[in-house]
Amino acid sequence: TPITAPDITSICKDASAGIRNPDGAIRTRKCCPPSLGKTVKPFVFPKEKTVRMRWPAHNGTKEQLEKYRAAIQAMRDLPDDHPHSFVSQAKIHCAYCNGGYTQVASGFPEIDIQIHNSWLFFPFHRWYLYFYERILGKLINDPTFALPFWKWDEPAGMPIPEMFVPETINGKPNSLYDVYRNANHIKERIVDLDFDGKDKDISDEVQKACNLSTVYRDLVRNGADTISFFGGEYVAGDSPVGNSDPSVGSVESGSHTAVHRWVGDSNQPNSEDMGNFYSAGYDPAFYIHHSNVDRMWKLWKDLRLPGHVEPTDPDWLNASYVFYDENEELVRVYNKDCVDLGKLKYNYIENSREVFPWRKSRP
Numbered sequence: 258t259p260i261t262a263p264d265i266t267s268i269c270k271d272a273s274a275g276i277r278n279p280d281g282a283i284r285t286r287k288c289c290p291p292s293l294g295k296t297v298k299p300f301v302f303p304k305e306k307t308v309r310m311r312w313p314a315h316n317g318t319k320e321q322l323e324k325y326r327a328a329i330q331a332m333r334d335l336p337d338d339h340p341h342s343f344v345s346q347a348k349i350h351c352a353y354c355n356g357g358y359t360q361v362a363s364g365f366p367e368i369d370i371q372i373h374n375s376w377l378f379f380p381f382h383r384w385y386l387y388f389y390e391r392i393l394g395k396l397i398n399d400p401t402f403a404l405p406f407w408k409w410d411e412p413a414g415m416p417i418p419e420m421f422v423p424e425t426i427n428g429k430p431n432s433l434y435d436v437y438r439n440a441n442h443i444k445e446r447i448v449d450l451d452f453d454g455k456d457k458d459i460s461d462e463v464q465k466a467c468n469l470s471t472v473y474r475d476l477v478r479n480g481a482d483t484i485s486f487f488g489g490e491y492v493a494g495d496s497p498v499g500n501s502d503p504s505v506g507s508v509e510s511g512s513h514t515a516v517h518r519w520v521g522d523s524n525q526p527n528s529e530d531m532g533n534f535y536s537a538g539y540d541p542a543f544y545i546h547h548s549n550v551d552r553m554w555k556l557w558k559d560l561r562l563p564g565h566v567e568p569t570d571p572d573w574l575n576a577s578y579v580f581y582d583e584n585e586e587l588v589r590v591y592n593k594d595c596v597d598l599g600k601l602k603y604n605y606i607e608n609s610r611e612v613f614p615w616r617k618s619r620p
């Protein structure tokens with residue numbers, strides 16, 4: 258039986274899994290979405306003709322950047338209990354990852370849902386960003402609005418994008434800034450895609466070369482088949498899987514987690530914001546990192562190597578989640594409906610003339 262998220266507004270509990278106080282005691286968080294008394298509807302594919310083209314964050318136009326900044330500000334300006342607010346969007350990650358929901362809808366009310374460390378990782382985050390992008394577009398009245406992506410697989414894109422760095426812009430708070438980050442890393446800028454908690458004493462050039470090898474490792478060497486890339490099976494009745502489980506997918510356990518740890522502030526009790534599930538969504542960089550993680554799925558498929566295919570098991574295809582869409586309707590979405598980007602009406606701007614630099618970086 259597939260994992261089936263419950264009606265998130267009626268069945269949700271305080272989250273506590275993996276959240277600690279500085280003294281080590283478990284701490285709980287309120288992560289449940291606002292209840293507007295709506296019933297869950299089936300998802301309908303977007304009907305528009307235009308395709309939203311996600312753009313590399315280090316290389317956007319002034320207009321793209323300003324729209325993005327304005328949209329995040331508009332999100333921050335909403336009251337917290339609005340389903341589109343900055344806080345409500347951040348809480349989605351907490352609720353699905355720190356134990357806000359149980360598997361009650363598939364017959365296991367005692368077992369939490371955890372969408373990490375398994376084959377739910379890629380599809381869940383794809384849907385999460387799909388709605389997040391459309392909500393931002395709606396807030397600034399731009400039906401073509403597209404998210405940037407942190408293109409850490411190309412040397413020019415490896416520094417944390419400049420837009421996230423300043424605390425204020427023209428005397429006003431920068432909507433993309435977050436105080437809970439590792440200040441030294443943000444200053445030095447080049448991300449370490451293999452960060453394990455310890456800083457390496459290497460030059461920027463060497464770090465860039467290492468990063469390319471890491472991308473190659475995650476997309477080719479360690480991701481040679483469906484389960485190695487997506488992560489192991491996770492179905493109704495399974496307990497949440499830990500991140501040390503060997504079946505965590507190659508990108509998820511590799512570059513994806515390294516970036517979370519590299520950005521998060523290791524002086525905070527849970528490496529907030531990016532270093533813990535409950536808090537990661539409070540850093541705008543989270544969504545831009547995940548937009549590139551989502552793009553890794555696309556690039557992996559585009560390699561067209563044997564074994565580079567999505568799962569076909571019905572327990573993967575029919576796993577489902579519930580989100581508020583851009584019209585504040587509650588909709589249920591299935592893994593099987595997020596495989597085709599063409600149907601979701603977004604894609605990624607690629608530099609088609611260039612061979613991806615990591616392709617030549619076999620470790």
Ligand code: C2O
Pocket residue numbers: 350354373382513517537547
């Ligand atoms: Cu849901 Cu990058 O974590």
